[in-house]
Amino acid sequence: xxxxxxxxxxxxxxxxxxxxxxxxxxxxxxxxxxxxxxxxxxxxxxxxxxxxxxxxxxxxxxxxxxxxxxxxxxxxxxxxxxxxxxxxxxxxxxxxxxxxxxxxxxxxxxxxxxxxxxxxxxxxxxxxxxxxxxxxxxxxxxxxxxxxxxxxxxxxxxxxxxxxxxxxxxxxxxxxxxxxxxxxxxxxxxxxxxxxxxxxxxxxxxxxxxxxxxxxxxxxxxxxxxxxxxxxxxxxxxxxxxxxxxxxxxxxxxxxxxxxxx
Amino acid sequence: xxxxxxxxxxxxxxxxxxxxxxxxxxxxxxxxxxxxxxxxxxxxxxxxxxxxxxxxxxxxxxxxxxxxxxxxxxxxxxxxxxxxxxxxxxxxxxxxxxxxxxxxxxxxxxxxxxxxxxxxxxxxxxxxxxxxxxxxxxxxxxxxxxxxxxxxxxxxxxxxxxxxxxxxxxxxxxxxxxxxxxxxxxxxxxxxxxxxxxxxxxxxxxxxxxxxxxxxxxxxxxxxxxxxxxxxxxxxxxxxxxxxxxxxxxxxxxxxxxxxxxxxxxxxxxxxxxxxxxxxxxxxxxxxxxxxxxxxxxxxxxxxxxxxxxxxxxxxxxxxxxxxxxxxxxx
Amino acid sequence: xxxxxxxxxxxxxxxxxxxxxxxxxxxxxxxxxxxxxxxxxxxxxxxxxxxxxxxxxxxxxxxxxxxxxxxxxxxxxxxxxxxxxxxxxxxxxxxxxxxxxxxxxxxxxxxxxxxxxxxxxxxxxxxxxxxxxxxxxxxxxxxxxxxxxxxxxxxxxxxxxxxxxxxxxxxxxxxxxxxxxxxxxxxxxxxxxxxxxxxxxxxxxxxxxxxxxxxxxxxxxxxxxxxxxxxxxxxxxxxxxxxxxxxxxxxxxxxxx
Numbered sequence: 001x002x003x004x005x006x007x008x009x010x011x012x013x014x015x016x017x018x019x020x021x022x023x024x025x026x027x028x029x030x031x032x033x034x035x036x037x038x039x040x041x042x043x044x045x046x047x048x049x050x051x052x053x054x055x056x057x058x059x060x061x062x063x064x065x066x067x068x069x070x071x072x073x074x075x076x077x078x079x080x081x082x083x084x085x086x087x088x089x090x091x092x093x094x095x096x097x098x099x100x101x102x103x104x105x106x107x108x109x110x111x112x113x114x115x116x117x118x119x120x121x122x123x124x125x126x127x128x129x130x131x132x133x134x135x136x137x138x139x140x141x142x143x144x145x146x147x148x149x150x151x152x153x154x155x156x157x158x159x160x161x162x163x164x165x166x167x168x169x170x171x172x173x174x175x176x177x178x179x180x181x182x183x184x185x186x187x188x189x190x191x192x193x194x195x196x197x198x199x200x201x202x203x204x205x206x207x208x209x210x211x212x213x214x215x216x217x218x219x220x221x222x223x224x225x226x227x228x229x230x231x232x233x234x235x236x237x238x239x240x241x242x243x244x245x246x247x248x249x250x251x252x253x254x255x256x257x258x259x260x261x262x
Numbered sequence: 263x264x265x266x267x268x269x270x271x272x273x274x275x276x277x278x279x280x281x282x283x284x285x286x287x288x289x290x291x292x293x294x295x296x297x298x299x300x301x302x303x304x305x306x307x308x309x310x311x312x313x314x315x316x317x318x319x320x321x322x323x324x325x326x327x328x329x330x331x332x333x334x335x336x337x338x339x340x341x342x343x344x345x346x347x348x349x350x351x352x353x354x355x356x357x358x359x360x361x362x363x364x365x366x367x368x369x370x371x372x373x374x375x376x377x378x379x380x381x382x383x384x385x386x387x388x389x390x391x392x393x394x395x396x397x398x399x400x401x402x403x404x405x406x407x408x409x410x411x412x413x414x415x416x417x418x419x420x421x422x423x424x425x426x427x428x429x430x431x432x433x434x435x436x437x438x439x440x441x442x443x444x445x446x447x448x449x450x451x452x453x454x455x456x457x458x459x460x461x462x463x464x465x466x467x468x469x470x471x472x473x474x475x476x477x478x479x480x481x482x483x484x485x486x487x488x489x490x491x492x493x494x495x496x497x498x499x500x501x502x503x504x505x506x507x508x509x510x511x512x513x514x515x516x517x518x519x520x521x522x523x524x525x526x527x528x529x530x531x532x533x534x535x536x537x538x539x540x541x542x543x544x545x546x547x548x549x550x551x552x553x554x555x556x557x558x559x560x561x562x563x564x565x566x567x568x569x570x571x572x573x574x575x576x577x578x579x580x581x582x583x584x585x586x587x588x589x590x591x592x593x
Numbered sequence: 594x595x596x597x598x599x600x601x602x603x604x605x606x607x608x609x610x611x612x613x614x615x616x617x618x619x620x621x622x623x624x625x626x627x628x629x630x631x632x633x634x635x636x637x638x639x640x641x642x643x644x645x646x647x648x649x650x651x652x653x654x655x656x657x658x659x660x661x662x663x664x665x666x667x668x669x670x671x672x673x674x675x676x677x678x679x680x681x682x683x684x685x686x687x688x689x690x691x692x693x694x695x696x697x698x699x700x701x702x703x704x705x706x707x708x709x710x711x712x713x714x715x716x717x718x719x720x721x722x723x724x725x726x727x728x729x730x731x732x733x734x735x736x737x738x739x740x741x742x743x744x745x746x747x748x749x750x751x752x753x754x755x756x757x758x759x760x761x762x763x764x765x766x767x768x769x770x771x772x773x774x775x776x777x778x779x780x781x782x783x784x785x786x787x788x789x790x791x792x793x794x795x796x797x798x799x800x801x802x803x804x805x806x807x808x809x810x811x812x813x814x815x816x817x818x819x820x821x822x823x824x825x826x827x828x829x830x831x832x833x834x835x836x837x838x839x840x841x842x843x844x845x846x847x848x849x850x
Contacts, residue, residue: 005754006668013664014676016657020722021682024694027704031697074600083597092608097776098829100783102803103822106810107611110618110819113345117614127347138607192684199687202785202803206810209347210332211300219687219786224333226693226790227305227463229490235697238690245685252685253678341813362813416796419812457795460808468793471701471710 025242032235043225043236051213052221053240058129059217060197063136067193071144072186076178078145079152096141105206108135127209132217135203140196144189147257151185152178188255195248199241298328299517299524302343303353304336304421305463306486307383307507310540311353314533323523335461336421343368343512350515351524353382353507355462356421357570358578360508373510382528383482383542385505386558387429388496390469390477390484397475401499402433405476406447411456413474415465417578417585422462424578425505426478427585431577432567433501436560445584452585452592470494480505481555485541501560507542619819630820638797639805640821642716644828646801647781650720654777655770658728665729666736683725688786691722696791711793716801719787724780728773735769768844775836782829 032040043049077083078090096104112118112125125131159181163173179186201219208215216224218237225233303311311331318324332339332347336355343349344366352369354360357380363369374380391399397410405412415423430451434444456474459465462483469477470492479496487494509528511521527533534544538553567573577584619627630636664670665677683691695718697703700710709715739762747757785803792799800808802825809818 002754009660010664010668010670013657013661017661017676017679017725020718020725021679024698024722025682025686027698028690028694070600070603074604077597077600081597085601089600089604092604095608095612098779098783098826098833100785100803100806100822100825102785102807102810103615103783103825104611106806106815106818106822107615109345109810110815111611111614113815117610119346124346124348126345127342134607138611141607195685199685199690201687201689205785206807209302209342210334212331212333214330216332219689222687222689222693223789227467228308229487229492234693238693241687241690245682245687245690248685249678249681252681253674335811337813338811341811344813345815419808457793460794460811464794468711468795471793472708473711473793 028235028238028242032232032239035232039232040236040239043230043233044240046233048212048216049218049221049233049237052216052218052237055129055132055214055216056198056218059133059136059200060194062133063140063197064190064193066137067141068144068186068190070141071189071193072148072179072182075145075148075152075182076174079149080157093142093145096139099139101139101200101202102206104138105135105203108138108203108207126207127211127215129215131207132204132215135207136197136200139200139203140193143192143196144186147185147189147192148182151182151257155181184255185257188252188257191248191251191255195245195252198244198248297326297517297520298330299350299520300330300332300348301351301353302332302339302347302349304339304355304507305333306355306480306483307353307537307540307542308333309486310537310542313536314528317532317536318524318527321527323520324527327520327524335419335463337419337461348514349512350517350521351509351511353509354421355507356425357506357508357564358424358574359421360510361570361574363510363512368512368514369510370513374508378529378545379506380508380510381506381545382509382525383507383537384545385480385482385507385541385543386498386502386561387425387505388479388481388484388498388502390466390479390494390496392475393493393495395495395497399476400497402430402447402501405430406450406454410454410476411474412451412454412476412478413457413459413465413469414455414478415462416458416460417589418580419460420462420465422465422480422483423458424574425480425503427577428564428567428573429478429503432503432562432564433499433560435567436501436562448585449588449591452588455592466494481543482541489541498556498558500558501562502558504561504563506564615819615822618816619823621819622816626816627820630817631824633817635796635800636802636805636817636821639800639802640824640828642713642800643782643802643825646713646716646720647778650717650724650781651774651778653717653721654724654728655774658725658773658777659732659766659770662729662732662736666733680726680729683723688723688784689789692719692787692790695719695722695787700791710791711795711799713799715791715793716788716799719791720781720784723784723787724777727776727780728770731769731773731776732766735766739765764843768840771836771840771843775833775840778832778836779829782825782832 074093078086108131109126110116112131118125123130125134159177160173163177168176199219204217204220208217208220210216210220218241222234222237222241225237301311315329319327334342336359339352340354340359340362343352343363352360352363360369360373364371364373389399399405399410404410414426417423417427427448431444431448434447439447457465457468459468462480465477466479466483466487481496481498484494484496509525511518511525515521529545531546531549534546534549535552538544538549543555544550544553564570564573578586580586661680665673696710698705699707699718701708709718743761744757747761783803785807788801788804794800794804802821806818806821809815809821
């Protein structure tokens, strides 16, 4: 490939990334801190913002472990066991990736809202934390499963079978043989799940009651601040979320399955 | 303990922990509700309530009362309450939104029967214009000039839009036009509408982003935007409608007496003063005097047009409403 | 086995039940209500905009994604590993923040005087942002694994770079590009958060299906919302099936050749 062509491609590719990605994000950082670090800090430590951060973290703290455990169990079931409807399970696990978050929120609203099938539970689901947790679990469901399944397939059952013939019980096999083999895939899946859980907006827009301190997440807080003309507040909260995102990026780079890196 | 049952036990414990955390985080029925009020309101008075609530908590009735607050667009909040959002008090932008709650059995049909007729704050419909008012927009007739584009929210989703439309219609009637002529004016007006956002706040954002020459808005919304550093000059037409924002107790509230006390407080001089400082026209005359709101010579109320119950059906019924039909015509 | 049981129970509760409620409510009013909801002019306009924008974005991604994957694999430049990590940013960043960042730079307060807010360009922009990683990440591993021998052989036989790309590299990349396109399309069709602030959500102009559905929910009309949601789902599935079939055809073709 000629020098010119190489530079042209580089220019186009990097230019695209710069215009679409780097410049906008960079500008938000600049705007957030444009009145000084103090102003940004004040904006992000208002009671409403702090509450929003806590709500977001609580939701993630529940959704991520839940999906991790489920992801591992489900991956094992899909790869290692035969059961009727296995292919359907496969499709269903991928479903959240194809659904609009608004549709997800609506589905939960219809299920748990006043006229839903599960409307009369002893505790509040929609317009309360459980609803937001469920919606977040839904949208971040596939990641651990999808990361673990190919690895499980690849490593095969030999080691596990060997362990079994040596007298190891199911849990021992999992702990000593299976899990160590899949742990990096799990880690990567957890990172993806966390990113998705922290950033959820559409589904919780529908099921949140926007109760300050209870069901207003940090993402909803960003929208609210922007709508209230508090741009510094919106940018500051965005920067906070962006920093969480960047931390996620770093973790993704560290845990990424080796075929994708150089 | 056998390893085989360890996993299910761990999962069960985890599920229990998850439930416990969520319930606790959700603050649901687990706790005593003697001294908590949940206020579900539309978005504009957020800062007003941020000041009013602490003042209420200083009073004897309000001592040790904790508040949960939710703010969003009026229709959205009403919808949420209908769909299950637990509220003690609803403070919405206009009466029809409360009426939807009455129809859903969540608010007592007699909610308006007090000396304030259920209202807590007032405002007027204004024209927000560009800096310097280059198109010299002063009155309703100017809105249908060839070179003028109008921004107003969508009546299907925004209460504020309904106030705007009734202000337009009522102004025409006030000037002596017949019903038919006033409706013709509305039809003409809609030909000039270039944007129909979901909510009043969003239409304000659209206008600020450069769309249109004039925005039909609430005076207090324009005030709010100005107070936040936005530049929203506005003109109050001579004929305009008095906007009345209602507040009501939710029937399913477990703290009705407390809610009633709070509602009374909202009409006290102290609370009304805070509303006034936030751009609303206070209900209480002595407080109103402290603020220099321009008096409009041809101010009218929704009552003079027949009251919301009649108007909502006549103009905004999703199938037969006058405005619904106009919207379909103009696309 | 307990694992299977748990997996199924969890799936049923979390995924299937809400979806079942959705479909049930969509059909609840009977065929007429359903038809009225999905033929509403505003709904049709929103669906059409969504479809057209998603297709456009998928195609743009097919091209740009391949280019970016190319420079990340076949090229060497300073800061390459940072750029590589940055590609995942749209995935990690909350959509509302993504929309806000685009609005800041390309909206009314733009420091470079580029204002595309409240326009269809804004729709494209926001969708391109959120779908950025997909094609890049599906193409990268394939590019990495590509055996350079064929290219070198072709070059030694006198083929120009473009010919080599078209005849040798592209066919190998095509299935991966299609996979990425499928993911990008599915993502674009359902996008909400990134569009909310920058497009103005103007009915018949910049209102996409997800925003329309949200509007219907807000108006207290969840049935119409559910009906249009079902249509959106069907469109997504159809498109994914099509792309999947195309992908299989291309791969099979490849295997035969």
